[in-house]
Amino acid sequence: MTSESNFVLFDVDGTLMDAVENQRRVWHAWAGRHGLDGAEVYAVALRTRPVETFAAVAPGADPAECLALLHALEDEDVRTGVYGAFAGAGELLRALPTGRWALVTSNYEHRVRGRFERTGLPVPEVVVDAASVAEGKPSPVPYLRAAEILGADPARCLVIEDAPSGVRAGRAAGMTVWTVNTATAAEGSQRHFATLAEAAPEILAWV
Structure with missing residues (x-):
């Protein structure tokens, strides 16, 4: 890379x-x-x-x-449980280059994998979960850990979030942060999209 x-x-x-x-x-x-x-x-x-x-x-x-x-x-x-992926999520993730994206979650990896299997979403090589770090969001540690594993410069990382704590974490890590799937942008978000599907072309363009 x-x-x-x-x-x-x-x-x-x-x-x-x-x-x-x-x-x-x-x-x-x-x-x-x-x-x-x-x-x-x-x-x-x-x-x-x-x-x-x-x-x-x-x-x-x-x-x-x-x-x-x-x-x-x-x-x-x-x-x-009954749940699903947001519209456009599968197409977006499958279009991203291998090794250039990761999941950063406050949940646990095996549960994320179970949900992804049920909804047909691809799982990336890197998943930073609650067990991977000593501090959770809004600490920048989870996002910095993902960048470290990927060999990425934090300044070249785009964080996609919906929650204020995640936005704060991404910004504190020195990353660009966009928000999706909410009526309004959380404080600190640098771009906001009403839906993930709306953001997908811009995310692909970033990569």
């Missing part, structure tokens, strides 16, 4: 995969098992990795037990 190459780093949930309602249901179920308010827990979970969510909403609970329950609920969702 030359230093002149451009790369694309994708968030997953809300960006490529329409799994928002699935995640909401999983976190509400998890919260219910702990006697917590589902909406409040989900609001925290949107911004942090699971281990950080547990610490914030259930500081007295055993993190290992919290994670085991979440894993069980998510595994069940992968097997039985």
Whole structure:
């Protein structure tokens, strides 16, 4: 890979995969098992990795037990949940050059792979998940880790996000950040598209 190459780093949930309602249901179920308010827990979970969510909403609970329950609920969702890829996601990912794109997610890789298999999306060589880094978004660490593995200059990386925490992470990593699939752009987004399909030609042009 030359230093002149451009790369694309994708968030997953809300960006490529329409799994928002699935995640909401999983976190509400998890919260219910702990006697917590589902909406409040989900609001925290949107911004942090699971281990950080547990610490914030259930500081007295055993993190290992919290994670085991979440894993069980998510595994069940992968097997039985109804969800899909956003329009144009498959065509976009298949059109990208091998080795020039990655997934950067706060979820866990095996669940992402399960969802991608069910929706027919290709999985790239590089997936940076919650277990890959010590700090999650909005820290720049996940995106910088993806760039490191790809051998990419952060300044030549384009981040595709939907969430404010991901936008902050990408900008803090010194990358270009575009947002998709939301009514308005999150603060810090340098371009915004109402849908992933609308952004796809511009993403391919970047690469």
